[in-house]
Each structure stands twice: as structure tokens, then as C-alpha cells.
Amino acid sequence: MAMVGSNAKRNRWLGLYIPLSMFMVFLLFPFYWMLIVSLKPNSELLDTSVNPFLLFSVTLDHYAYLFTDTDFVRYTINTFVVTIGSTALALVTSIFAGYALGRFRFRGGTLMGALIFLCYLVPPTLLFIPLSQIVADLGLYNSYWSLILTYPTFLIPFASWLLMGYFRTIAIDLEHAALVDGATRLQAMRHVVLPLAMPGILSAGIFCFTLGWNEFLYALVFMSSGEMKTVPVGVVTDLIRADVYFWGSLMAAGILGSVPVAVAYSFFVDNYISGMTAGATKG
Amino acid sequence: MTKDRSAQLIAEANAMKYSRRTVMKRASALGLSAPALAGVLGATGHVSAAPNRAPAFLQGGSLNMLMSTAFVPAAQDLFQEQATAWGEENSVDVTVDFINWPDLQPRTTSAVQAGAGPDIVELWDTIPYLFSESLVDLTDLAATTEEVQGGYYDWVTNTASVDGQWKSIPHGNSASVVAYRASYFEEAGIQDAANNFPETWEELFAVGKILKEEVGKPLGQALGQSLGDPPGFAYPYMWAFGSMEVEEDGETLAFDTDSFREGLEMFIQGWTDAFDETGLGWDDSTNNSAYLSDQISATQNGTSIYIAATDEDGENYQPEIAEDTFHAPLPAGPSGRFATLGSRSIGVMSYSENQEEALAFLEWWFSAEPFQTWLETYQGYILPPGPTFTDLGVFTEDPKLAPYIEVPSIARNKGWAGPANLKAAQVSSQYVIVNTFANAVQSGDAGAAIDEAAAHLQRIYGR
Amino acid sequence: MSIITTEQPGQPVVPHTRENFFVRLVRRESSLAWLFLAPALIILVVFMAYPFGYGIYISTTDAMVGFAGKNFVWLENYQRLLDDPIFRKTVRNTFIYGFGTVPFKLVLGLALALVLNQTFRFSRVFRAFLLLPWIVPTAISSLAFLMLYNGVLSPVSWVLVDWGIISDNINFLGDPVNAIVSLCVANIWRGVPFFGISILAGLQAVPDELNEAAALDGASVWQRFWAVTWPVIRNITLIATLFSIIWTFADFQLIYVLTKGGPANSTHVFGTYSYQTLGQTFIGDAAAISLYMFPILAVLAVMLLRYVRHDD
Incomplete structure (x- = not known):
């Protein structure tokens, strides 16, 4: 027994603690640097006589500057509105699209699936110019709608493919049973399929949210006048002035723009993981 | 509150006989708004900048402007205040968006394509050519504003006008010279380094070798793909060694010359000997922080390093470095001494439905008072497009900044001896000249770097 | 209807x-x-x-943004690009960037998933926080890397010099090879959590009983992985790979912030080169550059998708 115990202990170290700490170092190291810079007084930032990774005095000035000298709060609200709006739109349309692609056999189905996927291959660095024409024609410039309606172009392909996979994993018999019992197709979908696919929908939502949260180019071009900026665009325009960077505040914005999201994800993450499973494995 | 502070400042200024510049500095320290400042300036016998009242037809309109962020925060704030004040005065709803330099271009491009967006945009040198069909012809207004400036310098006309027409009104640009640490140069054997910077590139490389090897403070120069500092070095060096993109006709290549080949060979050696070799990966901000953190002995830059080091309230206040810092023009080569300079300008988009408001605003802003106030707030960072304002205190009071005001006399436009047209803009945006140097340093083969660049120039100018 | x-x-x-x-x-x-x-x-x-x-x-015209006149030039833009040395570098860089990062992201992501799949204290917190690189807006995390890769003031160089491991600052972005490696590392950093979390999800479906049975039969860890785990996570791994390849090939922001394609064009990828060309209003050429990427990605996508559907 003693042998087994020490073996298990060794395995625990080899299989968990050592690799886990290596991942922590690699993945959180740049993040640690962001945190340090956001708390470091500027005089220390240019001081090459001391270890740059250590803090000798702590200042919250950079955070304060974000709130007093930029519209950071407003940018955060904008980002939330845009991200939640586009995520919701992409999710709802993708649920139907994914259901159709995953459940129905119809002429052109495979082709449509492929075409939707192909949308993913068109680079935004090309699309933003003709898109700006559409955004202008629809009179959406500098409104939330400009992003809520354009973000789904890169969210829908991803989300509908993911959801297509989930719907395929849910036994079709359950649905048939509901239909035989007199439910409509929509009722069957709502009461039988959606609850079972909920974890998958949640995970697709988290993916969409992250992609929208990070977007820069469309936000820069379609919505960046006055207070109507997202966090990435707002902090870059407010905190980089010609050849001078406000490093501390930029990094502070990075911290504030990610930690709350990470915390929110930690509540979802278990659901999210079990949700991914169903769709992913049979996709 | 504001009134009290204004009154206090007026009393103070009259008692101490403040210069106009000092009044403005104090006003910004006291947090006075532009109109309040204008009042103070008027009361202390300086030129004020009160917005004039525009014709009634403007009332009720709106105006949106897209400007680049200003390195001197006060200048950006002042422009915002000027615009707001003008808008209130004329009942025009004015908004200004300041945007990071590299992002200005895609924003403008997409606005042009969409036919919607800002009414007024700021344009960098050579850009008026790119958008010449999308900008309102401002030739008439330019005649007036040119008078205010006392005539435009050649470097301005060459870079901001489009085939003899004005599509935008120039407001000057920042020039760059070498900022250097006199004490380190003295350590490297230069006597009286404050007044005695190496005259030629050859001499500079020789001193630089000592600076790098013995003093431990190399020269710093960005050679990455960045639109500010790298071309600020590369074009003048090319010209100094008898090379240029094209002849005066704007077509015949004049790039591949023997003396440039020799000059580039010398640079390859000079780079390893004297420069911080990570410069190939630097962007416009890297040399600022390298200089301010005492890692390099000299670098070519606008006044931003010096202003930051002397600004007591700023984040990068470095009094010792500031005191030790002097400026000198870029060294000379066999063909002379040069600098590159192109004017920024402000244009009105032809899709705009608010062209009357836009024109009225520009007419006001480019009149003597508001422009002068803005220029002064910039603390000498921006050179005016004509001679009228060159004797302002910001250019003359600190003798250390004198080399900047001399730059226009040796400055050429990108694309020289041809015009700063689309081709020149393309050469610049593809970093052809900068990359000649980067390639030469990387491969150690000056001839191959020149051949590659010449072929690229041929593709652009021959198209 | x-x-x-x-x-x-x-x-x-x-x-x-x-x-x-x-x-x-x-x-x-x-x-x-x-x-x-x-x-x-x-x-x-x-x-x-x-x-x-x-x-x-x-892309088949010589159009320029803001200029009304344009001519139909058929495939001239595409043809000209084939003779453009910068474009050839761009293609090469894109492949180096894609194939230099995706395998690492895949292997590291797989390892991360296997680590996180174990039960341990605070595992939920670890799962969330190891996602951070993926959540921080790239516009800002790229700036953090810009500082870490600074030629003069890099804190990484500082520490290594201090420890006596190196004598000069590392030339992260100023040397063509270093520059592309630096970009790859930053890209891998950002991409590992996506793989990790996707594969972790797949791992939840591996039946414990099978694994235990295999262990009792004396199968090694390696054998168990291939016999029990891999068949279950294969599809999700391929889908994650597919999306990651697309993201990587079309990457723009990270490279734009760190090098803008420099030094001397040695790190241009399709996105940055197209954007730079568009900067001079040559929208026809810019579109041609972007569209060259499309068939490459489409072929990769079709190959992977066929493999995914193969035993569906």
C-alpha cells in the first residue's frame, strides 16, 4: 500500500502540480506584467537600476486616471451593450440555423452549411471597407446597431456550426415522441430540444461574447465618435498620444477589461464545459 | 470660480509682467477654459483668441471633426475648447474626435468609401493627394490663410497642395533634429559638446563608436516599419549621399548612385559600431523611452523628448537629462545636409452636408489669434507653415530649441526632386526607403539592398 | 411559400x-x-x-478609394502580386506563422486540458484564470507584449542580464528570425486557452469506467490515451484546430501592434500587408492580397472537415 501511495503522490506531482505551475507561469506571466505596470509609478517604469518585475511603491493613479480623464465607464457600458446585443442576435439566429442544419434533411442543406462556414474565411481587413458603405447607407454610423448587426457576421458561422453539432447529439426519438403527442415542431424544439442543448448554447454564447469583447477594427471604423467607443478603441485613442504611451493606464484598462469577465466565466465554466461536450464530440 | 482665477491671473500677470507664454502656462495650471484664457490674454495686453461671430446662416448646424491625438495634452484640450467655444458662439453643434495617428488613415478611407463620416479631417503630408477627389477645393480660403502665415514655405506648398490647388489648409508639422546628451559626447572626446555636434555622418559614426564601446551609451535610431522616426532619418541620409527617388520630372529614377552605395556601406559599419542594434525593431515611441531612461546618448526626434523631460507636471520629468540635452540638425554627407518635412493640413470632405460650417470654422481657426494660441500651447513642437509666427516665444525663448526652427531651410519633401504625390506616398507607406537601410543592416550587403529597393521604386514609379 | x-x-x-x-x-x-x-x-x-x-x-479593377475612375483589369492585380517580393515574403511568413503556432497551441492546449481535467482544490478558479489570455482585449495585450519585447527596456532582458545569462539585451523585434519567433510566442500565449478549454470540454465525455477498466488491464497511460481518450476528443480537437488555423492565418492586430510587418517586411502576413496597401487607397490590390488567402484556407478547411465527418 505504501508503494501505491507514493506512486500516486508522484503521479500527482508529475501529472498535475508541475505542469499546472508551468502553465500558470507561461499563461499568466504577461498578465502579471500588465498588473505590475498598472500599479507602478511612472518614475519607476523608466528606472533601469531596479528589477522591473518588482514593485517598490504602489500607485492607483493609473486606475484613477482611467476614470477621471477618460470615459472608461461609458466605454465599458458601450462594450457591454454591443457585445450582449450582438451575442444575443448571433445566438438566436444560430440556434435556428444550427437546428435546421443539424436536424433537417433538405436539398441544399449541406451546401448552406458549407457556405455559412465559408463566411468565416473572409478577412475583416478586407470587409471593413465595403461594410462601411452598408453601415452608412443604413444610417447606422456611430450607433450601437452598427456593431450589433455587423459582429454577427463573424459570430454566426462559428456559433451555428457549434450548435449544429449539439443538436445532432440529442436523440431524435425524444422529439418524435413529442410530435406524436401532438406538439408542434416549434413546441417540441422549445420544450424538448432547447433545454437539452442549453449547455451548448451557453458555451456558444461565451465564445461569441469573447470574440465581440475583443473586436477592434469594426469598432474603430463604425463606432468611434465622441463617447461612442468600445473599451479597446477608447483606451487606445485616449491613452496613446503621438509617440507617448500612457502605459500604466493602458494596462489598467486591460486588467479591468478582463478580470470581471474571467470571474463571470468562472460561474459558467462548469456548465460551459459540460455543454461543450455534447456538441463537440459528435460534431 | 473661473472669474476669481481669471482675476487672480490678470493681477499676477500685470504685476510680474508675464510673457504671453507664461500667462498661458499659468492659465493651464489654473485650469482656465479657452474663453477665460482669451479674456485674461486680452486684459494683460496680449493677443487674445476670442471666437468671432459668424454669419447667422450657420446657426443650428452641426460639425464633426476628426483630428489626430496631440502629443502635448494641453494642445489637444485647447483645440477642443476652441472648437466648442466657436460652436457655442455660432450655435453650431461641434464635436471633435481625436484619434491615434495610425488609425487616422483607415478611418478616413472608410469614410470616403462610405460617403459619410466626419465633416473635417486632419491629413498628414502626401495624404491630400490621396483624397484629392474627395476633398472640397479650398484654394480661395488658402489665399487668405497664407497671408496670415506670411506666405507658405516651400516645404508646405510641396507637401500639402495638390497640383497647384489647395484641398486642405496646412497647419505645419513637427520637425526632427538630433537630441543628444552633451556630457556623454564630452566623455567621448568632443570638446564643448553643447555647441559642437559632429558635422558629418562619418564623424558621428566615429564618435558613436566610442560612445557605444567605451561610454556604454550608443546612438539610438528606429529603423522599423513606423511612419515617424525611421523616415525622418532614412530620407535625409539618402539625400546627403547623392541619391533620391526620382528626378524633377517625377518619373526618372535617380536612386541607385555610387555615392549612395558608398554611404550605405558606411552606414552598415556605423550601425554595428555606434548604434543600439535593436533599433530595427523600434517604433516611434521606443527612442523616447530609451533616451528618457538614460540608455542612449543621442537620437533623432521631434521636441517631444525634451518637452517631456522639462515638464515638471508631466509623467516623465527628468530635470538632469533635460539639462544635459542639446539639439543639432542631422549631420551632413557629401551632397549636403538635409531633413524631411511635410505639412499636416485640415480638409473638408466633399460628401459633407455641413461644408458652410466647416469653411467658417476653418476661416476662423486659421485667423491669427486662435492659430497663435494653439501654436503656443504646443510649446514649439509644431513648426508653423509660414514665417509670421516663427518669432513667438515658444520658438525663441529656449535657445536649446533653436535647431528646430532652422529645419525648414534644409527640408525636402518625400518624393523629392519630384512632387510629394501618390507615388511618393506609396513609396513612403511601403517603407521602401526605410527598408533599404533595414535590409542593408540585416544582410550586410548594401548593393543588394539598393538593387531591391530600386526594383521596388521601378514598380511604383513605372506603373 | x-x-x-x-x-x-x-x-x-x-x-x-x-x-x-x-x-x-x-x-x-x-x-x-x-x-x-x-x-x-x-x-x-x-x-x-x-x-x-x-x-x-x-480585386479585378484598378480602383482606388475616393477616385471615381476605375478600369477592369481582370487578374492583373493577382498576377502582379506573384512578382512582388514583399507578397512572396508575406505568403511565406503567413505559413511560418500558421504552422509555427497551431501545432504548439494544439499540443499545449491538449496538455492544459489534461491537467485541468483532474480534480483538485480551486480547479474552477484555475480554469477561469487560465482563460485570461484569451479574454484580455488583444489591442491591449499586444501592447503588454510590445513592452516585454522592447529592445532597450524589456523587463525580460533586464532580468536575464541581471542573472548573468545574457550580456546584451535581446533583440526581440529587430531581427527577422527573432521577430517572427516573438510574434509566434505571443500568438501561442493567446491561443492556448482556446484549445485548452475546447479539449477540456471534450474530455468530460470520456467514460471513467473505460479508463479504469483499461488501467486494470495494465494499459499504460500512453495506451489509454490513444485507445480511450483520443477517439472521444478527436472531433473537437480537429474543429478547434480548424478555427485556430483560420484565426491565425487571418491574424492582424497582434502583428500590426508589434511590428507592422517589419523589420524590412520580414513579418508581414496577409492581413497587415493588405491593410498597408489599403492605406494608400489601392483597394483593388488590397482586395487581391486578402483574397489570395481564401483558397488556401478553403482547401485547409475542406481537408479538415472531411476528416471530421469521415466517421460521423
Whole structure:
């Protein structure tokens, strides 16, 4: 027994603690640097006589500057509105699209699936110019709608493919049973399929949210006048002035723009993981 | 509150006989708004900048402007205040968006394509050519504003006008010279380094070798793909060694010359000997922080390093470095001494439905008072497009900044001896000249770097 | 259309007989399917199809943004790019960037997933925080890397010099090889969590009993992984790989912030080179550059997808 115990202990170290700490170092190291810079007084930032990774005095000035000298709060609200709006739109349309692609056999189905996927291959660095024409024609410039309606172009392909996979994993018999019992197709979908696919929908939502949260180019071009900026665009325009960077505040914005999201994800993450499973494995 | 502070400042200024510049500095320290400042300036016998009242037809309109962020925060704030004040005065709803330099271009491009967006945009040198069909012809207004400036310098006309027409009104640009640490140069054997910077590139490389090897403070120069500092070095060096993109006709290549080949060979050696070799990966901000953190002995830059080091309230206040810092023009080569300079300008988009408001605003802003106030707030960072304002205190009071005001006399436009047209803009945006140097340093083969660049120039100018 | 209108929500569709049911279901399914697809398709058509078509059209012209005149030049833009040394570098860099990062992201992501799949204290917190690189807006995390890769003030160089490991600062972005390696590392950093979390999800479906049974049979860890775990996570791994390849090939922001394609064009990828060309209003050329990426990605995507569907 003693042998087994020490073996298990060794395995625990080899299989968990050592690799886990290596991942922590690699993945959180740049993040640690962001945190340090956001708390470091500027005089220390240019001081090459001391270890740059250590803090000798702590200042919250950079955070304060974000709130007093930029519209950071407003940018955060904008980002939330845009991200939640586009995520919701992409999710709802993708649920139907994914259901159709995953459940129905119809002429052109495979082709449509492929075409939707192909949308993913068109680079935004090309699309933003003709898109700006559409955004202008629809009179959406500098409104939330400009992003809520354009973000789904890169969210829908991803989300509908993911959801297509989930719907395929849910036994079709359950649905048939509901239909035989007199439910409509929509009722069957709502009461039988959606609850079972909920974890998958949640995970697709988290993916969409992250992609929208990070977007820069469309936000820069379609919505960046006055207070109507997202966090990435707002902090870059407010905190980089010609050849001078406000490093501390930029990094502070990075911290504030990610930690709350990470915390929110930690509540979802278990659901999210079990949700991914169903769709992913049979996709 | 504001009134009290204004009154206090007026009393103070009259008692101490403040210069106009000092009044403005104090006003910004006291947090006075532009109109309040204008009042103070008027009361202390300086030129004020009160917005004039525009014709009634403007009332009720709106105006949106897209400007680049200003390195001197006060200048950006002042422009915002000027615009707001003008808008209130004329009942025009004015908004200004300041945007990071590299992002200005895609924003403008997409606005042009969409036919919607800002009414007024700021344009960098050579850009008026790119958008010449999308900008309102401002030739008439330019005649007036040119008078205010006392005539435009050649470097301005060459870079901001489009085939003899004005599509935008120039407001000057920042020039760059070498900022250097006199004490380190003295350590490297230069006597009286404050007044005695190496005259030629050859001499500079020789001193630089000592600076790098013995003093431990190399020269710093960005050679990455960045639109500010790298071309600020590369074009003048090319010209100094008898090379240029094209002849005066704007077509015949004049790039591949023997003396440039020799000059580039010398640079390859000079780079390893004297420069911080990570410069190939630097962007416009890297040399600022390298200089301010005492890692390099000299670098070519606008006044931003010096202003930051002397600004007591700023984040990068470095009094010792500031005191030790002097400026000198870029060294000379066999063909002379040069600098590159192109004017920024402000244009009105032809899709705009608010062209009357836009024109009225520009007419006001480019009149003597508001422009002068803005220029002064910039603390000498921006050179005016004509001679009228060159004797302002910001250019003359600190003798250390004198080399900047001399730059226009040796400055050429990108694309020289041809015009700063689309081709020149393309050469610049593809970093052809900068990359000649980067390639030469990387491969150690000056001839191959020149051949590659010449072929690229041929593709652009021959198209 | 008439069939769709009979399919209103709430209106009961009760099959009269069993034989009839499947016949009617299949018939109705196709119309219902299109109805379900419609919202997504409308968004994609309005916001994607036109710009995409416009991109293809404009790539066959010598159009410039803001200039009315343009000529149809067929494939001249594409042809000219083949002779453009910068474009050739761009293609090479894109492949180096794609194939230099995706395998690492895959292997590290797989390892991360296997680590996180174990139960340990605070595992939920670790799972969330190891996602951070993926959540921080790239516009800002790239700036953090810009500082870490600074030629003069890099804190990494500082520490290594301090420890006596190196004598000079590392030339992260100023040397062509270093620059692309630096970009790859930053890209891997950002991409590992995506793989990790996707594969972790797949791992939840591995039946514990199978694993235990295999262990009792004396199978090694390695054997168990291939026999039990891999078949389950294979599809999700391939899908994650597919999306990661697309993201990596089309990457723009990270490279734009760190090098803008420099030094001397040694780190340009399709996105940055196209953007730089567009900067001079040459929209025809810019579109051609971007569109060169399309067939490459399409071929990769088709290959991977076929493999995924192979044993579906």
C-alpha cells in the first residue's frame, strides 16, 4: 500500500502540480506584467537600476486616471451593450440555423452549411471597407446597431456550426415522441430540444461574447465618435498620444477589461464545459 | 470660480509682467477654459483668441471633426475648447474626435468609401493627394490663410497642395533634429559638446563608436516599419549621399548612385559600431523611452523628448537629462545636409452636408489669434507653415530649441526632386526607403539592398 | 411559400396516421428548414455577401478609394502580386506563422486540458484564470507584449542580464528570425486557452469506467490515451484546430501592434500587408492580397472537415 501511495503522490506531482505551475507561469506571466505596470509609478517604469518585475511603491493613479480623464465607464457600458446585443442576435439566429442544419434533411442543406462556414474565411481587413458603405447607407454610423448587426457576421458561422453539432447529439426519438403527442415542431424544439442543448448554447454564447469583447477594427471604423467607443478603441485613442504611451493606464484598462469577465466565466465554466461536450464530440 | 482665477491671473500677470507664454502656462495650471484664457490674454495686453461671430446662416448646424491625438495634452484640450467655444458662439453643434495617428488613415478611407463620416479631417503630408477627389477645393480660403502665415514655405506648398490647388489648409508639422546628451559626447572626446555636434555622418559614426564601446551609451535610431522616426532619418541620409527617388520630372529614377552605395556601406559599419542594434525593431515611441531612461546618448526626434523631460507636471520629468540635452540638425554627407518635412493640413470632405460650417470654422481657426494660441500651447513642437509666427516665444525663448526652427531651410519633401504625390506616398507607406537601410543592416550587403529597393521604386514609379 | 404559412407557431400539426407522418415531415421539413435558416442567412447576405462580392469585383479593377475612375483589369492585380517580393515574403511568413503556432497551441492546449481535467482544490478558479489570455482585449495585450519585447527596456532582458545569462539585451523585434519567433510566442500565449478549454470540454465525455477498466488491464497511460481518450476528443480537437488555423492565418492586430510587418517586411502576413496597401487607397490590390488567402484556407478547411465527418 505504501508503494501505491507514493506512486500516486508522484503521479500527482508529475501529472498535475508541475505542469499546472508551468502553465500558470507561461499563461499568466504577461498578465502579471500588465498588473505590475498598472500599479507602478511612472518614475519607476523608466528606472533601469531596479528589477522591473518588482514593485517598490504602489500607485492607483493609473486606475484613477482611467476614470477621471477618460470615459472608461461609458466605454465599458458601450462594450457591454454591443457585445450582449450582438451575442444575443448571433445566438438566436444560430440556434435556428444550427437546428435546421443539424436536424433537417433538405436539398441544399449541406451546401448552406458549407457556405455559412465559408463566411468565416473572409478577412475583416478586407470587409471593413465595403461594410462601411452598408453601415452608412443604413444610417447606422456611430450607433450601437452598427456593431450589433455587423459582429454577427463573424459570430454566426462559428456559433451555428457549434450548435449544429449539439443538436445532432440529442436523440431524435425524444422529439418524435413529442410530435406524436401532438406538439408542434416549434413546441417540441422549445420544450424538448432547447433545454437539452442549453449547455451548448451557453458555451456558444461565451465564445461569441469573447470574440465581440475583443473586436477592434469594426469598432474603430463604425463606432468611434465622441463617447461612442468600445473599451479597446477608447483606451487606445485616449491613452496613446503621438509617440507617448500612457502605459500604466493602458494596462489598467486591460486588467479591468478582463478580470470581471474571467470571474463571470468562472460561474459558467462548469456548465460551459459540460455543454461543450455534447456538441463537440459528435460534431 | 473661473472669474476669481481669471482675476487672480490678470493681477499676477500685470504685476510680474508675464510673457504671453507664461500667462498661458499659468492659465493651464489654473485650469482656465479657452474663453477665460482669451479674456485674461486680452486684459494683460496680449493677443487674445476670442471666437468671432459668424454669419447667422450657420446657426443650428452641426460639425464633426476628426483630428489626430496631440502629443502635448494641453494642445489637444485647447483645440477642443476652441472648437466648442466657436460652436457655442455660432450655435453650431461641434464635436471633435481625436484619434491615434495610425488609425487616422483607415478611418478616413472608410469614410470616403462610405460617403459619410466626419465633416473635417486632419491629413498628414502626401495624404491630400490621396483624397484629392474627395476633398472640397479650398484654394480661395488658402489665399487668405497664407497671408496670415506670411506666405507658405516651400516645404508646405510641396507637401500639402495638390497640383497647384489647395484641398486642405496646412497647419505645419513637427520637425526632427538630433537630441543628444552633451556630457556623454564630452566623455567621448568632443570638446564643448553643447555647441559642437559632429558635422558629418562619418564623424558621428566615429564618435558613436566610442560612445557605444567605451561610454556604454550608443546612438539610438528606429529603423522599423513606423511612419515617424525611421523616415525622418532614412530620407535625409539618402539625400546627403547623392541619391533620391526620382528626378524633377517625377518619373526618372535617380536612386541607385555610387555615392549612395558608398554611404550605405558606411552606414552598415556605423550601425554595428555606434548604434543600439535593436533599433530595427523600434517604433516611434521606443527612442523616447530609451533616451528618457538614460540608455542612449543621442537620437533623432521631434521636441517631444525634451518637452517631456522639462515638464515638471508631466509623467516623465527628468530635470538632469533635460539639462544635459542639446539639439543639432542631422549631420551632413557629401551632397549636403538635409531633413524631411511635410505639412499636416485640415480638409473638408466633399460628401459633407455641413461644408458652410466647416469653411467658417476653418476661416476662423486659421485667423491669427486662435492659430497663435494653439501654436503656443504646443510649446514649439509644431513648426508653423509660414514665417509670421516663427518669432513667438515658444520658438525663441529656449535657445536649446533653436535647431528646430532652422529645419525648414534644409527640408525636402518625400518624393523629392519630384512632387510629394501618390507615388511618393506609396513609396513612403511601403517603407521602401526605410527598408533599404533595414535590409542593408540585416544582410550586410548594401548593393543588394539598393538593387531591391530600386526594383521596388521601378514598380511604383513605372506603373 | 404556401407550405410555410401552414407552419405558424402554435398551430397544431397533428399527423393523422403514422405512415403519413414521415412523408409529411420530410416534405414540410425542407420549408421549415429554410424558415429557420432565414434570419441567419439574411444577416449574412446583407452584411457579408455584398461586401464579399464587392471585394471579389474590386480585386479585378484598378480602383482606388475616393477616385471615381476605375478600369477592369481582370487578374492583373493577382498576377502582379506573384512578382512582388514583399507578397512572396508575406505568403511565406503567413505559413511560418500558421504552422509555427497551431501545432504548439494544439499540443499545449491538449496538455492544459489534461491537467485541468483532474480534480483538485480551486480547479474552477484555475480554469477561469487560465482563460485570461484569451479574454484580455488583444489591442491591449499586444501592447503588454510590445513592452516585454522592447529592445532597450524589456523587463525580460533586464532580468536575464541581471542573472548573468545574457550580456546584451535581446533583440526581440529587430531581427527577422527573432521577430517572427516573438510574434509566434505571443500568438501561442493567446491561443492556448482556446484549445485548452475546447479539449477540456471534450474530455468530460470520456467514460471513467473505460479508463479504469483499461488501467486494470495494465494499459499504460500512453495506451489509454490513444485507445480511450483520443477517439472521444478527436472531433473537437480537429474543429478547434480548424478555427485556430483560420484565426491565425487571418491574424492582424497582434502583428500590426508589434511590428507592422517589419523589420524590412520580414513579418508581414496577409492581413497587415493588405491593410498597408489599403492605406494608400489601392483597394483593388488590397482586395487581391486578402483574397489570395481564401483558397488556401478553403482547401485547409475542406481537408479538415472531411476528416471530421469521415466517421460521423
